[in-house]
Amino acid sequence: MNSQSPTFDIRASRQEVARSRPQMLRESFLDLSGRWGFAHDDGDRGLAERWFDGRALPGTIIVPFPPESPASGVGATGFHPVVWYRRELAAADLAEVGHGPGRRLLVHFGAVDYRARVWLDGREVGGHEGGHTPFTIDLTDELDSGGGAEDRPLVLVVRAEDDPHDTAQPRGKQDWHETPHSIWYHRTTGIWQPVWLESVAALHVEGLRWTCDLTRGTATAQVTLNRRADAEVRVRIAHEGTALGEAAVIAAGTRVSVTVPLAGQDNGQGYERLLWKPGSPTLLDAWVSVGAEGRTEDVVASYLGLRSVRVGDGQFLLNDRPVVLRSVLNQGYWPQSHLAAPSERALRREAELIGELGFNAVRLHQKVEDPRFLYHADRLGLLVWGEMAATYSFSDTAVGRTVTEWTEAVRRDASHPSIVTWVPLNESWGVQHLATREDQRAFAEALYHLTKALDPTRPVVSNDGWELGTSDLWTVHDYESDTATLADRYDVPAERLRAYIDGTGPVGRRIRLAGTTDGGEPIMLTEFGGVKWSKGPEADGAWGYSEASSAEDFARRVGDILEPVQRGTIGSGGRRHGLAGWCWTQLTDTRQETNGLLTEDREPKLPIGELRALVLGHGDRT
Numbered sequence: 001m002n003s004q005s006p007t008f009d010i011r012a013s014r015q016e017v018a019r020s021r022p023q024m025l026r027e028s029f030l031d032l033s034g035r036w037g038f039a040h041d042d043g044d045r046g047l048a049e050r051w052f053d054g055r056a057l058p059g060t061i062i063v064p065f066p067p068e069s070p071a072s073g074v075g076a077t078g079f080h081p082v083v084w085y086r087r088e089l090a091a092a093d094l095a096e097v098g099h100g101p102g103r104r105l106l107v108h109f110g111a112v113d114y115r116a117r118v119w120l121d122g123r124e125v126g127g128h129e130g131g132h133t134p135f136t137i138d139l140t141d142e143l144d145s146g147g148g149a150e151d152r153p154l155v156l157v158v159r160a161e162d163d164p165h166d167t168a169q170p171r172g173k174q175d176w177h178e179t180p181h182s183i184w185y186h187r188t189t190g191i192w193q194p195v196w197l198e199s200v201a202a203l204h205v206e207g208l209r210w211t212c213d214l215t216r217g218t219a220t221a222q223v224t225l226n227r228r229a230d231a232e233v234r235v236r237i238a239h240e241g242t243a244l245g246e247a248a249v250i251a252a253g254t255r256v257s258v259t260v261p262l263a264g265q266d267n268g269q270g271y272e273r274l275l276w277k278p279g280s281p282t283l284l285d286a287w288v289s290v291g292a293e294g295r296t297e298d299v300v301a302s303y304l305g306l307r308s309v310r311v312g313d314g315q316f317l318l319n320d321r322p323v324v325l326r327s328v329l330n331q332g333y334w335p336q337s338h339l340a341a342p343s344e345r346a347l348r349r350e351a352e353l354i355g356e357l358g359f360n361a362v363r364l365h366q367k368v369e370d371p372r373f374l375y376h377a378d379r380l381g382l383l384v385w386g387e388m389a390a391t392y393s394f395s396d397t398a399v400g401r402t403v404t405e406w407t408e409a410v411r412r413d414a415s416h417p418s419i420v421t422w423v424p425l426n427e428s429w430g431v432q433h434l435a436t437r438e439d440q441r442a443f444a445e446a447l448y449h450l451t452k453a454l455d456p457t458r459p460v461v462s463n464d465g466w467e468l469g470t471s472d473l474w475t476v477h478d479y480e481s482d483t484a485t486l487a488d489r490y491d492v493p494a495e496r497l498r499a500y501i502d503g504t505g506p507v508g509r510r511i512r513l514a515g516t517t518d519g520g521e522p523i524m525l526t527e528f529g530g531v532k533w534s535k536g537p538e539a540d541g542a543w544g545y546s547e548a549s550s551a552e553d554f555a556r557r558v559g560d561i562l563e564p565v566q567r568g569t570i571g572s573g574g575r576r577h578g579l580a581g582w583c584w585t586q587l588t589d590t591r592q593e594t595n596g597l598l599t600e601d602r603e604p605k606l607p608i609g610e611l612r613a614l615v616l617g618h619g620d621r622t
Helices: 010-014 091-096 140-145 344-356 371-380 396-413 438-454 483-490 494-501 551-567 608-616
Strands: 034-040 059-063 082-089 103-109 115-120 123-129 135-138 154-161 195-201 205-213 218-225 232-239 242-250 255-261 284-292 295-304 309-312 315-318 325-330 361-364 383-387 419-423 474-477 523-529 579-585
Touching: 059 082, 091 195, 103 140, 123 135, 195 295, 205 284, 205 295, 218 232, 218 284, 232 255, 242 255, 315 579, 325 344, 325 383, 325 523, 344 371, 361 579, 371 383, 371 396, 383 396, 396 438, 483 494, 483 551, 494 523, 523 551, 551 579, 551 608
Parallel strands: 325 361, 325 579, 361 383, 383 419, 474 523, 523 579
Antiparallel strands: 034 059, 034 082, 082 154, 103 135, 103 195, 115 123, 115 154, 205 218, 218 255, 232 242, 232 284, 284 295, 309 315
């Protein structure tokens, strides 16, 4: 294969971030978002009555918005455990993606909650279980056996099953009650991330994972092909039009690693120039091409960031430099579209607002977030904690489902430089007796080690908030609002803080489980704040962990809670304090949780400059 294999304008392609897989782009792409046929199937009659045969469905829905949301055009928030979708694929659709003889037609689903089955022209072509992770179905064989789409449209049908009462299903904060209560919100059923078509060569890239080695100045592409072949896999990397390196390997199977030495990265005086970090989030352009018998079969455009993450001496280290995390908790829930983003622009603005408010990090809470948000975090230099959605019961079923879906989530997102920490469990949700039951503790330990096996390059928090076993960070959740009490807990020398995390935490649970050893891991306060204040009329059941009476009171309370925590961070005021970072609750109001810095419509409750001053620690709180 010629080393000058075809490429395409990666920067122009990157602008099309409506695509749900921004690190693996091709020129062939057709967004299937929009109006689909739709039906609830409360009596579960559809299979017996063969709704998959392609008959018209009685209603319509706007994909990819869940049917519970107003944006979907359905807005049915009751219990509807089974839903059906129908979409026609015309000859013009196939032509738009360049499909033709010898090529494969793929349909990609960003996420379908919770269990999906898919038919093409009445023939079942695949399915998937797991509400937060993507799947792809090759339609080609059924397309060829059933004839083309020249004379009539093909009919794509999806059945989604999402039992609202199944607490062994990883559901995050989706309520199992009909009406949202306490900290939970409306359910998200069925398709809630983009669906799109691609036409690809018979031999093509099926998966791509990036890793880098800063000490050697290399980047490695772990490439998965769709089938075994004697193929050359070539990787080229550039920055702002300047080539940095190129390498090729002959594939011996379906998986191959291609390591590219990067020009200049072995120079110890200048290697930091291309590193990814907040304030300088350099992204490198990359192309992966596959060739056989002297011709190029497939080209994928991608990007990567060069950076390392580790912990040491009580500090969080990015590129071997200490960084204090000023983080905010974000649930990624919108009043009009629920867990689905209203648009790609909304995801971009979410990431931008976090930075404008003075935060350098975000903890994505109880949701495996849309990859388009991660793209914007990569682009803006925003540090991200990726978290799994919890089950609410413990059983063999819950264990198996969590392991499978979490594995898919880590594999999907491991190439994003913005993700710097993994969180498989939160506050013992789904493992309520973690401190006393051997099986639940074994599960938490297994998730920690599974995550490290899938990705040894990032820290893992085994159970964020309390009851931590093996963990790379010790984390605490504390919604105390009294300034003096917070100062007594966190504005203290490191030795005293370490004694505190060896005992019982703020909610009466041990922070570290019996038998754990403090190896000097960083300590972070990863949930605190939660001050309630509504700019306008309050939602029913509105609440927070403390309550403000006015804008002035809100500013004072936020500042009074932040101040002792900021003073307690490592390096504050030249003192050797113990906190390596913190995470404020929360970015936005989320339904009845009216304790955000922004409203649920993303309007700041105070001027952004005033909120930023509070977050950075030099606000005027008089």
